[in-house]
Amino acid sequence: MEYLLEAEHITAGYIEDVDVLQEVSVRVIQGSITGMIGLNGAGKSTFVKTVFGFLKPKKGRILLEKDDITGIEPHILIRKGLWYLPQESSLFPHLTIEDNLLIPTRVIGLSSYEIRDRLEHVYTRFPELKANRKRHAGDLSGGQQKILEFAKVLMVKPRLLFIDEPTVGISPKIAAEIYTMIQQFLGEGTSVFLIDHNLRKLVDLTDYVYVMSLGRIVAEGPSSQFQDSLKEQVQRWLGL
Amino acid sequence: MMEILVTGAIMGTFYAMLALGLSLIFGILKVVNFAHGEFFMIGAYTYAILTRTFGVTSFLAVLPAALMGIAAGLIVERLLMRPLYQRYMEWATLRDEYAVIVTFGLSLFLINLANQVFGPYQISGAGLVPLRERMQVGGVTLSTHRVLASILGASILLAAYLLIKYTYWGKAVQAVAQNRFGAAIAGIDSTRVSLIVFGISGGLAAVAGALLSPIFPAEPFAGAFPAVKSFVVVVLGGMGSLPGSIIGAYLLGILEQVGAVYVSYTYRDTFAFLVLILTLLLRPQGILGERVREV
Structure with a gap:
């Protein structure tokens, strides 16, 4: 299987003694949509910001097609084919x-x-x-x-697009347009990493899902296996 | 009245050259550069020494003065300011006090360095033409040097403004000022942008210092008053607003002149402070500034 991005055992945080991410390993397959879900404060956005070089990991490395991009500044990553649509x-x-x-x-x-x-x-x-x-x-x-x-x-x-909560605070009509666009990006050669609170939509759109809780990946698997009993599974993973 | 307007506009040009740089730095780093007046002083010394000691032609001496200012700006950015914003996350948590202390300390250092190297004496630069020469502008008799200096200054100012408004790097400067995080993920190298801004800022201030040195001679404290005036202009125009800085500069230049003629020449410099107080009381966001304050 060809991985476009591999984040291996990433540990990172904003201040010295607090690790927001702990041993996070995520892979994005070329030509796929990968999803990430988790409660607010789980570390999803921090993970993307770490990939984009805003935070330097204390441990672990990030590879883009086997090329080590750990801690590289965002403006250089853009030239390497990464793009980021943040929540803000x-x-x-x-x-x-x-x-x-x-x-x-x-x-x-x-x-x-x-x-x-x-x-x-x-x-x-x-x-x-x-x-x-x-x-x-x-x-x-x-x-x-x-x-x-x-x-x-x-x-x-871009080769790989990170999207963080794309539909927060916008009308359902535009949200639908955005989800259509995300699918179309794939057809234009852009792989996608999607963070979304809309679990049903995320599972429908993605090929593979990571579940993050308190800075750790607590579950992962092909989206198809989460199609049924999604709510129950998510509640179990997140300890709700 | 015509004389007041023309003379005020001439001073306004030099205030604008200083304020534009100050405003640019504030725009991208959200810090006030307290050493801005010393870029002015560096330009004044360079020009005055080249024209008086080495006999360099006045018009030619403006270029090395500008280059010295640019170099000073680049060095300050690289050595003192860059630690502020090397990483966005650190930038987000950084405290403004660092910039205040560093730039204030730099200002004191450069003033004392000039005092040690050149002594507390005044060195007047040569005029672009002999200072006694006069010319008629709109029926007003003015010093030819002042008119030429302000035309040269205004041309450089206009060039800098157009550069910022219409070129890619100018738009990159605006982008960083408007959304630093967004600029980083749009692929803009904010480090290079900061370097460019400090270079432009230092260059503009130094050219203002050079062109004014025949009137306000180079000395260790030469930059103090112009810097204070440019702070007033930036507040008057609206913090971070470039058109606001230019409008504010011309307005201050003319207001000072009106005050000097109709109130008292002796208190000319106090009008700037009066303008500052009134601006903060009546329109704290300035002429073109936005009424927003981050908490």
Whole structure:
């Protein structure tokens, strides 16, 4: 089996004596959607931030196609094909929508032809972004801002996309659009690592699921095995 | 009145050069650089010594002054500021006091270093043209040096502003200022952005120091007053707002001139503090600043 990302025995924390992550091992298979669930404060977002070099692990290593990327700074990881859609906004509110779309393309070194092509693709898919392209990103509604963040993914076409709670605080209509997009990313060569509170949706979308509790992986397995009796299993894992 | 406006606008240009850099640094690091006036002093000394001691042509001497300011900015960023923000998570927990103490300490160090090296004496830079020369602008008779210096300063200011507004690296600077975390995961190297900002900031302040050195000579404390004025301008314009800084600078320049003519020339420098107090009382977010404060 070909692993795109392998995080091995990661122990990390924000301060000296407190390990938020303890011996966390996660693998993402090329061409798959991998999910992670857990209660608030379980360490899910901390895990992604550790992969992205915001936290240097005290122990363990992270491999991207066998290439050791442990502790590498985020702006370098972006060039290696990783992308991160965090729960909080990653937009630049006082720059235009078009600038928000274009800034990452410069970083990954696309040619002007590729940039034009991808921008046209994004504008065809999201005509509302094209209509407002000269407006500040901060002027958009919460749902539209989320769409813009996902449109940025279409501009960079990463190899591996980390998505943290993509549908929190947005309307069901846009949430449905986002879940459709996540599936489409896979078809465009982007593997996905998804953190979501919507357990049913997460199990439906993903191929493999990790369950995290108090900084540890307490269960894992193919999503298909969680399809039935999901609620009971989750309650058992999380000790509820 | 025309004379007041023109003279005020000339001073406003130099305040803007200082305030733009200060505002840029505040924008990306959310810290106030208390050593900003010393970039001004470095430019003033470089220009004054080159033109007076080595007889370098005035217009040519502006370039090394700018380069010295840029170099000073780069060194300060690399050695003193970078430990502040090397990692986002550490940045999130960092305390502003570090920046205050470090930049304040640096300011004292550079002032005393200048005092040791050059002594407490004033060195006037040569004018871009002989200082006695006068010219007519809008029916007002002005020092030709001041007019040329402000045109040169305004051109550099405009170039810096356009660079920040329209180039990739300028947009990267804006991006880091608006969302540091978002910038990191958009692939922007915030370390390089900080370096660029300190370079621009140091360069602008040094050019202002150089161009003003024929009027306000180079001396160890040369940067103190201009720095205080630029702090006022940044508060007046709105912390971190670049257009606000430029508007605030011209406004302060003109207000000072109005006060000097209609109230008292002796108290000219106190008007800046009056403006600061009134701004904080009536519009604490400044002219173009946002009324937001992180807790």
